[in-house]
Amino acid sequence: MTRREVCFLLDGEGRVLWSDEGSAAALPDSRARWEAIWALREELAEVAHSHPEGPLGFSEVDRTTMAALERALGRALRYSVVAPEGTIRCLGAEGEAARVRPEPPWAAALRERSGLPSR
Template identity: 60%
Template sequence: MRREVLFLIDGEGRILWSDASASPVALPDSRARWEAIWGLRAQLAEIAHSHPVGPLAFSQEDETTMEALIQALGKRPRFSVVAPDGMLVRDREGQESRAAEEPWWTQLLRLASGMTEGAGAEPLPELPPG
């Protein structure tokens, strides 16, 4: 099952919290996610999420959510989106680029999202529910 997944990452690259939707094209707002972001704001360095069916781009919904987060937090964390064909990063200055090297957790994010590892590859195993 493909689904959008979100990770909250600290400055050392550790996953602080995660969330998943049932949809491959949406990650609806949730109170639990907003509370986690607020509760972890001192440690929060990056907010990463997946687009398991693409595109490798921030959606319009992503843009409005990122702006709301910047306003709420009073700072700009790094934002990233991970798709089957790469990782796009928007840094703390608001500059966007494709990641030349991906952090260790991107493969875990792809696995949790039900992505395959490139064109023609076998699908990754699905995670058990729960």
């Protein structure tokens, strides 16, 4: 199965408000995503994306993007990364990442679209 990075914008109840996808190793910045984030800013609570090839962690680029997002919105969000071996989450762009066990319900859909095995 083709693996690709997928991004979900989620509300506070874990409902998927918007999604898009990139390639196996990258999720390029996209104007459409920024516009969706801005349009959904009232409901937006969490930004989740997959690392189909790992690692189970936030990259430098992720952290930079998260900080830019919070400057634009003026508040902190939750962020998650789903990798083959599990899911991590942090609160705020500089927050410490912690394992999420069990994975949130939306993670199954994110795994499926990313070409990752379910857990």
